[in-house]
Amino acid sequence: MVSQKSFYLEMPDTELVIKCQAGERLALEALVKRYQKIVFSMLYQLAPDWHDIADLSQEVFIRVYRHIGSLRNPKTFRAWLNQITINLFYDELRKRPRKVSTISLDRGVDDEDDTTREFPDLSQGPDELVLNQELATFIRQAMDQLPEQFRVVIVLRELQGLSYEEIAESLGCELGTVKSRIARARARLQIMLKSYVEKLPKKLSTKQNNKISGTFSSSLTL
Amino acid sequence: MKFHELEKLSEYFDGESNNPDEVKELIEKNEKFKKVFNNFSKLSLLAKQELGTEKVINDNDPVFTNFWTQLNEELELQEKQLSKILKQSFNLDNVTQEFTNIDLWNNIEKKLEANDRIEAINNSEIKAYDNSSIQNNSTSSSKLSTAQFNTSSNLSALLKNGFELPQNIDSLDIWTDINQELDSQFHEEMFSENSSKDWSIKEKFFVGLSEFIDGEVSSTKAQLINDHILACSSCRKLYLSFSKLKSALKQSFCLDLNQEERYRNFWNDLEDKLFPEEKYQGNSDNVKKVEGL
Numbered sequence: 385m386v387s388q389k390s391f392y393l394e395m396p397d398t399e400l401v402i403k404c405q406a407g408e409r410l411a412l413e414a415l416v417k418r419y420q421k422i423v424f425s426m427l428y429q430l431a432p433d434w435h436d437i438a439d440l441s442q443e444v445f446i447r448v449y450r451h452i453g454s455l456r457n458p459k460t461f462r463a464w465l466n467q468i469t470i471n472l473f474y475d476e477l478r479k480r481p482r483k484v485s486t487i488s489l490d491r492g493v494d495d496e497d498d499t500t501r502e503f504p505d506l507s508q509g510p511d512e513l514v515l516n517q518e519l520a521t522f523i524r525q526a527m528d529q530l531p532e533q534f535r536v537v538i539v540l541r542e543l544q545g546l547s548y549e550e551i552a553e554s555l556g557c558e559l560g561t562v563k564s565r566i567a568r569a570r571a572r573l574q575i576m577l578k579s580y581v582e583k584l585p586k587k588l589s590t591k592q593n594n595k596i597s598g599t600f601s602s603s604l605t606l
Numbered sequence: 607m608k609f610h611e612l613e614k615l616s617e618y619f620d621g622e623s624n625n626p627d628e629v630k631e632l633i634e635k636n637e638k639f640k641k642v643f644n645n646f647s648k649l650s651l652l653a654k655q656e657l658g659t660e661k662v663i664n665d666n667d668p669v670f671t672n673f674w675t676q677l678n679e680e681l682e683l684q685e686k687q688l689s690k691i692l693k694q695s696f697n698l699d700n701v702t703q704e705f706t707n708i709d710l711w712n713n714i715e716k717k718l719e720a721n722d723r724i725e726a727i728n729n730s731e732i733k734a735y736d737n738s739s740i741q742n743n744s745t746s747s748s749k750l751s752t753a754q755f756n757t758s759s760n761l762s763a764l765l766k767n768g769f770e771l772p773q774n775i776d777s778l779d780i781w782t783d784i785n786q787e788l789d790s791q792f793h794e795e796m797f798s799e800n801s802s803k804d805w806s807i808k809e810k811f812f813v814g815l816s817e818f819i820d821g822e823v824s825s826t827k828a829q830l831i832n833d834h835i836l837a838c839s840s841c842r843k844l845y846l847s848f849s850k851l852k853s854a855l856k857q858s859f860c861l862d863l864n865q866e867e868r869y870r871n872f873w874n875d876l877e878d879k880l881f882p883e884e885k886y887q888g889n890s891d892n893v894k895k896v897e898g899l
Contacts, residue, residue: 413873420872425863438868442876449880516861523858541820542852543859548822560802564809567816574844574851581850 393417401458415461416445422544423469429539430473430532432524440476444469466544466554470536477532519580526576534569541566615643793841795834799827815841819848 392400392414400418403411424441431437447468455464527535540551552562574581618629633639798805798813805813817823818831835842 413877416873416876420869421863424868424872425859428862429859438872438875441872442879445876446879516857519854520858520861523855538855539859542855543863548817548820560800563798563800563813563817563822564802564805566820567809567812570816570848570851571812573855574847577851577854578847581847581854584850584854 389413397461398458401452401455401461404452405455405458412449415448419462419465420445423465425543426466426469426539427473429524429527429543430470430535431476432528434476434480440472444472447472463550463554466540466546467556470555473536474532519584522577522580523573526573529576530569530572534565534572537562537565538569538573615639619643793834793838795830796841799823815845815848819845819852 389410392403392410395403395411395414397415397418400411400415404415420441423444424437427434427437427440427444431440434440444465448465451468455461527538530538536555537551540546540554541548546554548559548562548566551566552559555562614623614629615633617623618626618633623629633643793811796814796818797807797810798817801810801813814823814831818828821828823831835845
C-alpha cells in the first residue's frame with residue numbers, strides 16, 4: 385500500500401486530476417498533500433488576522449472535491465485551485481467585518497501579542513533568527529495593511545512564483561492590471577517596511593538580482 | 607530677445623553687471639525684459655528648490671525683495687490650491703471644487719509665463735554658456751549653472767506636458783507620492799515597455815522596475831534598465847531596496863510554508879469531512895471509487 389501511495393504521490397498533476405475525476409481517492413489524497421501547504425500559506429498570507437485558516441483550507445479542498453468533475457482541462461488545475469482559493473477568500477471577506485490593524489510598524493518583537501507565531505529554524509544563528517522573526521512579524525503586519533487586491537497578487541507572485549500571465553489567468557483580469565497591482569503593492573510595502581528592509585544584508589538572493597552586472601559603489605549604504 | 611540682451615540680464619541677475627543701473631532701468635521700463643528677468647528669478651527658485659542650492663540673488667536688493675514677496679505669495683497660493691485639489695482627490699476633507707487637476711497645472715504654467723522661452727533658452731541660447739569659447743567671467747562663475755537650467759527645463763517640460771496627478775494615487779503618503787511622480791519623470795529608461803495609456807508616470811516607472819526585478823522584461827529592455835541602474839544612484843538605491851523586499855517576502859513566506867506541524871493531520875481531517883460515513887468502516891487507503899467525484 386505504501387508503494388501504491390508513493391506511486392500516486394509521484395504522479396504529475398494532470399494524471400492525478402484525471403484519476404481524481406474518475407473517482408480514485410488516492411489521487412485526491414495525493415493532490416491534497418501536494419497542494420495543502422500552498423493553499424494554507426496562501427490563505428494565511430491573504431488573511432493574517434483570521435484564526436480559522438485550517439478550516440478554510442479544508443473548505444478549499446472540499447470545493448475541489450465537489451467540482452473537479454467540471455474541470456475540462458486538467459493542465460489548468462493549479463490556476464483553477466488558485467481561483468477556488470481566492471474566491472473563497474473573497475467570499476469570507478464579504479462575510480466578516482474587516483479588522484483594521486493599528487499595530488505600529490515601529491513596535492519591537494517584545495511587544496508582540498499572543499497571535500504572533502514563532503519561526504523556529506535551528507540552522508540559523510541567534511542574530512539571524514531574531515531578524516527573521518522580526519521581519520516575518522512586520523511583513524505580516526504590512527501585508528495586513530495592503531488592500532486585498534494587492535495582497536493577492538503579491539502572494540501569487542512571491543509565494544507561488546507565478547508569472548504575470550499566470551496571475552492574470554488565475555484572477556481573470558488584464559495583464560496590465562496585474563503589473564500595476566504588483567508594482568503598487570511593492571511600492572507600498574517598500575514604504576511600510578523601509579527601515580526593516582534596510583537592515584537586511586546587502587547580499588541579494590533572488591536570481592534576477594544576479595542579472596545585474598557591473599560593480600556597485602562600495603560606499604552605497606542601504 | 608537677442609542673446610547679448612539675455613546675457614546682460616543674466617549678468618545683472620548674478621550681480622555681475624558692469625552697468626547695473628542701466629539694466630535695472632531697462633527691466634523697469636521694458637515689459638519684455640521684465641518678464642524674462644522675472645522668469646530668471648522663478649527659474650532660479652525652481653532650480654534652487656529642486657537642487658537645494660543657496661539663493662542665487664541678493665535678497666537685500668529692494669527690487670528682489672518685492673519680487674520674492676510676490677513670488678512667495680504666488681507660490682503660497684498655488685500650494686493652497688494644490689492642497690485643496692489633493693484633499694479633494696483623496697476625499698480627505700470637504701472642499702469646494704474650484705480647480706481641476708489640469709486647471710491647476712495650466713494655472714501654474716500660465717503664472718510662470720515661460721515655457722516657450724525656457725525651452726528656447728535651454729535649446730539654443732543657454733548652450734552658449736557651455737561653450738568655453740565664450741569668455742565671460744560672470745557666466746563661468748554663475749551659480750545659475752547649466753545644470754540648474756537643465757533641471758528647470760525638465761520642470762518646464764513637466765509643466766508643458768501637463769503633469770496630471772494620477773487618479774489612483776496612493777493616499778498613504780501624498781507628498782512621497784508626488785515627489786516620486788516628479789522624480790520618475792526623469793528616469794524614462796525604467797518605464798515599462800507595455801504601459802497602459804492610463805498609467806501615471808510613477809506607475810510606468812514602478813511597473814518597469816517591478817517587471818525588471820521579476821525578470822519579466824525582454825533582454826534588450828533588461829540591458830537598458832541595467833545600464834540605467836548602474837549609472838543612476840537613486841534608481842540603484844530603489845532597485846536594491848525593492849530586491850531586498852522581494853527576498854524578504856520570499857524568505858518570510860518560505861518560513862511560513864514550512865510549518866510542517868500545521869499539515870500533519872490535514873488529510874485525515876479532510877477525509878473525515880468528505881467521507882464521514884466511512885470513518886468507522888475500516889481502512890480508507892484502498893483504491894476505490896468515491897461517489898460524487
